[in-house]
Amino acid sequence: MVKESIYLPTLAVPHLLNYMNNLSFLREALRSFRSTGAIARSSPALVQKLVEPLPQNRPLNIVELGPGDGCVTRAILEKVHPQSRVTAFEINEAFVARLASIEDDRLRVLGIGADQLTHHFAPASVDYVVSSLPLSMIDKATKAAILQQAQTVLRPNGRFLQFQYALQDYGLLKDYFHRVSVSFTLANLPPAFIYSCSLGMV
Numbered sequence: 001m002v003k004e005s006i007y008l009p010t011l012a013v014p015h016l017l018n019y020m021n022n023l024s025f026l027r028e029a030l031r032s033f034r035s036t037g038a039i040a041r042s043s044p045a046l047v048q049k050l051v052e053p054l055p056q057n058r059p060l061n062i063v064e065l066g067p068g069d070g071c072v073t074r075a076i077l078e079k080v081h082p083q084s085r086v087t088a089f090e091i092n093e094a095f096v097a098r099l100a101s102i103e104d105d106r107l108r109v110l111g112i113g114a115d116q117l118t119h120h121f122a123p124a125s126v127d128y129v130v131s132s133l134p135l136s137m138i139d140k141a142t143k144a145a146i147l148q149q150a151q152t153v154l155r156p157n158g159r160f161l162q163f164q165y166a167l168q169d170y171g172l173l174k175d176y177f178h179r180v181s182v183s184f185t186l187a188n189l190p191p192a193f194i195y196s197c198s199l200g201m202v
């Protein structure tokens, strides 16, 4: 009896924290739906699929676009080599403030738009761009600028990783990247497609 009374609250804590995180994500989504583009943060299954291609055996220079409250950021940091660097571009101030609670020297958070990529990175200097940007909600000109800049900053063997709830931007991604492969997960609300794009130069 005593054991159970300790065990049950302990079990409940992670669920409670997750629930509270989702509530504060929902609050931001309702406040600025156009830029957030989702009502819930990505599920652990989607996050894992998105970061799956990142190799662990060498230091990487990684750019993250649209980290939100950091569910993908944390998964990247957990997975990659200890000498990697991760630079996150996020326009929502509330999310930028929450990202500040991630204590990891490898992470730099910039409270600016993804279309500022080439102001911060030289051509061919980035290994992976991991993006959760709501592409379908971003205006055409900004989206083109972001993809163009991602193409510019990626190394010849680099990759652009992105998810989307439908395949609206498959054709557009093909305009910027030579090879675009797509996988899918049902384990997200809503289910999502995951693009892995390479320049096809090597």
Ligand SMILES: C[S@@+](CC[C@H](N)C(=O)[O-])C[C@H]1O[C@@H](n2cnc3c(N)ncnc32)[C@H](O)[C@@H]1O
Pocket: 035, 036, 037, 038, 040, 041, 042, 065, 066, 067, 068, 069, 070, 071, 072, 089, 090, 091, 092, 095, 112, 113, 114, 115, 132, 133, 134
């Ligand atoms: C669908 S949420 C993804 C959040 C989190 N990465 C996840 O997967 O749950 C999209 C995020 O992109 C951010 N965002 C939208 N447009 C942006 C832009 N132009 N530059 C940087 N971040 C942007 C939003 O503020 C939001 O945090």
